[in-house]
Amino acid sequence: GDSVTQMEGPVTLSEEAFLTINCTYTATGYPSLFWYVQYPGEGLQLLLKATKADDKGSNKGFEATYRKETTSFHLEKGSVQVSDSAVYFCALRISMEYGNKLVFGAGTILRVKS
Amino acid sequence: NAGVTQTPKFQVLKTGQSMTLQCAQDMNHEYMSWYRQDPGMGLRLIHYSVGAGITDQGEVPNGYNVSRSTTEDFPLRLLSAAPSQTSVYFCASHQGIEQFFGPGTRLTVL
Numbered sequence: 001g002d003s004v005t006q007m008e009g010p011v012t013l014s015e016e017a018f019l020t021i022n023c024t025y026t027a028t029g030y031p032s033l034f035w036y037v038q039y040p041g042e043g044l045q046l047l048l049k050a051t052k053a054d055d056k057g058s059n060k061g062f063e064a065t066y067r068k069e070t071t072s073f074h075l076e077k078g079s080v081q082v083s084d085s086a087v088y089f090c091a092l093r094i095s096m097e098y099g100n101k102l103v104f105g106a107g108t109i110l111r112v113k114s
Numbered sequence: 115n116a117g118v119t120q121t122p123k124f125q126v127l128k129t130g131q132s133m134t135l136q137c138a139q140d141m142n143h144e145y146m147s148w149y150r151q152d153p154g155m156g157l158r159l160i161h162y163s164v165g166a167g168i169t170d171q172g173e174v175p176n177g178y179n180v181s182r183s184t185t186e187d188f189p190l191r192l193l194s195a196a197p198s199q200t201s202v203y204f205c206a207s208h209q210g211i212e213q214f215f216g217p218g219t220r221l222t223v224l
Contacts, residue, residue, distance in 0.1 A: 044157075
């Protein structure tokens with residue numbers, strides 16, 4: 001079935017370090033891919049998305065490229081800040097007869113130290 | 115525009131008790147969903163609705179009931195709470211590709 005695998009955390013970085021969080025997926029067809037972020041005590045917010053192969057999603061300095069050949073959607077940021085500390089979820093969208101549903105990875109905790 | 119709202123924010127129940135988690139959205143979205151979040155497992159779909167009067171089961175529906183009498187509201191009912199239902203519950207709505215999430219309800223069943 002459809003599934004998402006992302007690297008286990010927690011990931012601990014110093015401020016201004018480079019961030020990569022790996023995400024790979026298994027799906028039939030070509031799903032849309034998403035990264036959601038959950039700040040402490042809050043719900044999930046959409047961080048970025050890509051709807052077809054080779055698309056690059058970007059937002060707030062974060063980027064991810066939809067790689068069909070490696071079925072991957074790795075999240076990167078060149079210089080993290082303390083305010084980026086959160087849980088990051090990779091997800092794929094499955095179209096149903098009506099609407100769609102999301103399949104999530106387990107989440108990766110990011111801690112950024114000053 | 116409040117988006118997706120959920121109440122309560124926190125709840126503690128004893129095994130066997132019943133309760134309803136409330137969810138409302140003011141974006142006129144047809145599609146609404148309930149997910150539960152457990153450590154190391156991401157979010158899993160419990161039930162979803164494609165419009166008023168129409169609901170269906172997701173991956174983990176056992177122990178939960180839903181109904182959708184209006185476009186705005188999509189309550190989740192626990193008929194007889196069990197410790198395995200201790201989790202954080204998120205409601206979401208969408209009309210297009212992006213789903214919008216509520217702030218969550220943290221439920222503990224003792």
